[in-house]
Amino acid sequence: MAAYCVGVTGGVGSGKSEVTRRFEALGIRVADAxxxxxxxxxxxxxxxxxxxxxxxVEVLAADGTLDRSAMRKRVFSAPDARRQLESIVHPRVRAQLQAQCAAADGPYAIAAVPLLAEGGGRDRYPWLQRILVVDVPAELQRDRVMRRDGIDGGLADRMIASQASREQRLAIADDVIVNDGPLHQLDALVAALDRHYRALSAA
Known part of the structure; x- marks a missing residue:
């Protein structure tokens, strides 16, 4: 049972998944929001x-699953609908992440929460002992999103603007990885944080 849990967050295109994959490679369980x-x-x-x-029922696909495209259209055109959907989904997601982290083997666990700052931060996730923000300079973030998704700058800007600002994310951070270099640089950064979290969890 992992009594110590670290939240990992970052904006679109920051490289959160690359960071969490490296924690997994070190034997750490990652619960993914x-x-x-x-x-x-x-x-x-x-x-x-x-x-x-x-x-x-119109939000259901023919196979009985949630039609995510139909649901997206509903919530993005109506802020009240978006809040209603979030009030159904978000508490369940938080409870599942907490349970997965608590049940994880190892010295600590990670909750990967892309919208941690937007979703209430520490107030909604009081069971996180630390928060790690994967940060990236604004221009590099924009370039990565455009390349990754094959989109133009205007859409990339709107995607970035729909999330918390870089400053809002950094305001909730205990630890920060600035992911502005080649991916192999993440290995040493994650390894150092892994040692730090193992020591903290043992204290």
Whole structure:
């Protein structure tokens, strides 16, 4: 059982997944909020039943799964609908991440939460002992998002603007990885933090 849990977050294109993969390679369990968000609205789940009760059967695909495209259109055109969906999904995701971290083997566990700053930070995740922010300079972030998704600068700017600002993320950070170099540089940075977290969890 891992009694020590570290939250990892960062903006789109920051390299969060590259960082968490390196923690996994060191034997650390990573609980992923994106995966949890899918699981809590899986067919047969109480989460999906509540979404259907709130938004109607038209948000279901033919196979009974949540039609994410239809749902996206609903929530992005109506802020109230987005808040309603988040009120159904987010508490379930937080509970699942906490349970997965608590059940993890090893000295500590990681909760990978892309929207940690947007989702209430420490107030909503009081069980996180530390928060690691994967940071990237704004221009490099924009370039990466454009290359990764094959999109133009305007759409990249809107994607970045829809998230918390760099300053808001850094304000909740205990630790920061500045991911502005070649990927292999992350190996040493993650290894140093792994040693630090192992020592903290043992203290």
């Amino acid at each position: 994106d995966l949890a968000a899918r699981e809590v609205v899986a067919p047969g789940s109480a989460g999906l039943a509540e979404v259907v009760a709130a938004f109607g």
